[in-house]
Amino acid sequence: MIFAVWLPLLMPLLAVPLARRGAEQLPPRTAAWALTALALVLALSSTAALALLALNGALRLPFVAALGHLSPHLLGDGSPATVPAAVLAACALTALGASLPRRAVRHMRELRAAHRQFGSAASAGDLSVREDERPDAYALPGRPGRIVVTTGMLRALSAREREVLFAHERAHLSGRHHLFLGATEFAVALHPALRGLCAPLSYALERWADESAARVTGDRALTARAVGRAALAARAASPRPRLSLTATAGPVPRRVSALLSAPKPAARALPRALAGLLLACVALSATAAMEAATDLHDGIEVAQGESAPVGHGD
Amino acid sequence: MPQGQIDEPAGGPADGRTDRRPAGELEASVLAALWAADGPLTPGAVQLELGGGLARTTVTTILTRLHAKGAVTRERVGRGYTYAPAQDSPGLTARRMHAELDKDEDRGTVLARFVSDLSPEDERVLRTLLQSTGQGTADETP
Numbered sequence: 429m430i431f432a433v434w435l436p437l438l439m440p441l442l443a444v445p446l447a448r449r450g451a452e453q454l455p456p457r458t459a460a461w462a463l464t465a466l467a468l469v470l471a472l473s474s475t476a477a478l479a480l481l482a483l484n485g486a487l488r489l490p491f492v493a494a495l496g497h498l499s500p501h502l503l504g505d506g507s508p509a510t511v512p513a514a515v516l517a518a519c520a521l522t523a524l525g526a527s528l529p530r531r532a533v534r535h536m537r538e539l540r541a542a543h544r545q546f547g548s549a550a551s552a553g554d555l556s557v558r559e560d561e562r563p564d565a566y567a568l569p570g571r572p573g574r575i576v577v578t579t580g581m582l583r584a585l586s587a588r589e590r591e592v593l594f595a596h597e598r599a600h601l602s603g604r605h606h607l608f609l610g611a612t613e614f615a616v617a618l619h620p621a622l623r624g625l626c627a628p629l630s631y632a633l634e635r636w637a638d639e640s641a642a643r644v645t646g647d648r649a650l651t652a653r654a655v656g657r658a659a660l661a662a663r664a665a666s667p668r669p670r671l672s673l674t675a676t677a678g679p680v681p682r683r684v685s686a687l688l689s690a691p692k693p694a695a696r697a698l699p700r701a702l703a704g705l706l707l708a709c710v711a712l713s714a715t716a717a718m719e720a721a722t723d724l725h726d727g728i729e730v731a732q733g734e735s736a737p738v739g740h741g742d
Numbered sequence: 743m744p745q746g747q748i749d750e751p752a753g754g755p756a757d758g759r760t761d762r763r764p765a766g767e768l769e770a771s772v773l774a775a776l777w778a779a780d781g782p783l784t785p786g787a788v789q790l791e792l793g794g795g796l797a798r799t800t801v802t803t804i805l806t807r808l809h810a811k812g813a814v815t816r817e818r819v820g821r822g823y824t825y826a827p828a829q830d831s832p833g834l835t836a837r838r839m840h841a842e843l844d845k846d847e848d849r850g851t852v853l854a855r856f857v858s859d860l861s862p863e864d865e866r867v868l869r870t871l872l873q874s875t876g877q878g879t880a881d882e883t884p
Contacts, residue, residue: 552773553766565856
């Protein structure tokens with residue numbers, strides 16, 4: 429088995445830091461698409477690599493070899509790492525196969541529960557009001573999607589600021605932003621090193637919705653104020669900072685200052701270089717997985733006696 | 743009934759655009775205004791609260807529709823009505839739901855929240871930013 433098979437497994441370690449840098453330079457919408465696509469390609473490539481490693485080992489088992497009508501000794505000597513790597517890869521794949529359906533089912537169940545809860549009571553149009561003094565608001569995806577807002581949040585904002593909030597959440601719903609989050613979460617489940625893409629992605633999605641709200645209300649300063657005041661009100665209501673994934677990132681001040689500054693044309697040179705690097709990473713990862721697959725396929729054909737061992741080489 | 747008004751994205755945001763928004767969005771805004779208020783509101787007070795972007799008759803129509811749906815309650819005062827949001831009696835279950843959602847660390851996948859938590863440093867930066875807009879934390883008076 430050629431070394432290319434290891435490349436997709438290691439690529440996220442290189443690509444994730446690059447992508448985190450690059451995402452900051454891009455307009456939010458582009459950043460969201462790029463991060464999600466990157467996560468998916470890298471995750472699928474690495475899973476393919478795992479499968480190839482496992483298969484490569486499995487072919488050396490006598491009954492698998494018999495099934496494929498091939499003679500194991502023709503598969504080549506195989507490096508000493510072949511068997512341990514195959515066992516580890518098989519374990520990883522089994523774990524993934526077990527955990528993915530469970531996660532999916534749990535997400536669906538949560539969504540349905542949330543809809544049952546908020547679908548009927550105290551709702552009008554796409555808004556569901558929840559009686560709770562703690563300011564909170566979120567978009568609940570589904571058909572139809574709903575905006576869930578607590579009474580605490582409604583009281584913390586002025587009428588025009590509430591329109592910003594609604595426009596922001598409607599942008600999440602109409603842009604189907606939960607699909608971006610879901611796809612990336614799926615990618616992270618396949619390769620944990622992709623976890624680093626989650627924070628930049630959710631920031632890009634919030635910025636996307638902020639910009640959309642600013643366009644709908646026609647007032648960037650108002651939008652900035654609504655976001656800022658909502659965050660301050662939420663903080664005032666919870667005396668101790670709750671532990672959260674975003675506690676260190678400080679996304680809210682960044683969102684507010686992005687809204688307060690005029691929308692700027694993206695700087696050119698740096699993003700191009702970064703984009704080039706990232707594209708190279710993605711291409712390399714996918715090509716390596718395919719190359720490894722071809723290599724394994726050739727090896728199998730040789731072992732099946734369909735082509736001579738010397739036939740492959742240049 | 744003037745239901746299903748069309749929201750033309752191509753029309754662009756302009757003043758007075760409020761009246762051509764879909765009925766559902768208007769209902770949301772009106773219900774939010776009632777919840778944000780300290781007590782029951784007359785249609786005129788709702789119109790004022792919403793910044794005058796809506797015609798009085800539109801507000802009245804929406805309030806009547808919300809009442810028919812059971813989202814608001816009303817009481818006759820003089821020649822008209824005052825409206826209040828219908829209190830959600832199973833508010834308890836809503837709170838339980840909240841607690842359940844709070845427990846789940848994966849919630850981020852399902853729900854995109856409006857604002858995330860602030861660190862003390864965030865809070866300081868944010869206050870400075872808002873003050874620099876000139877209107878700071880002062881209340882919005884259109």
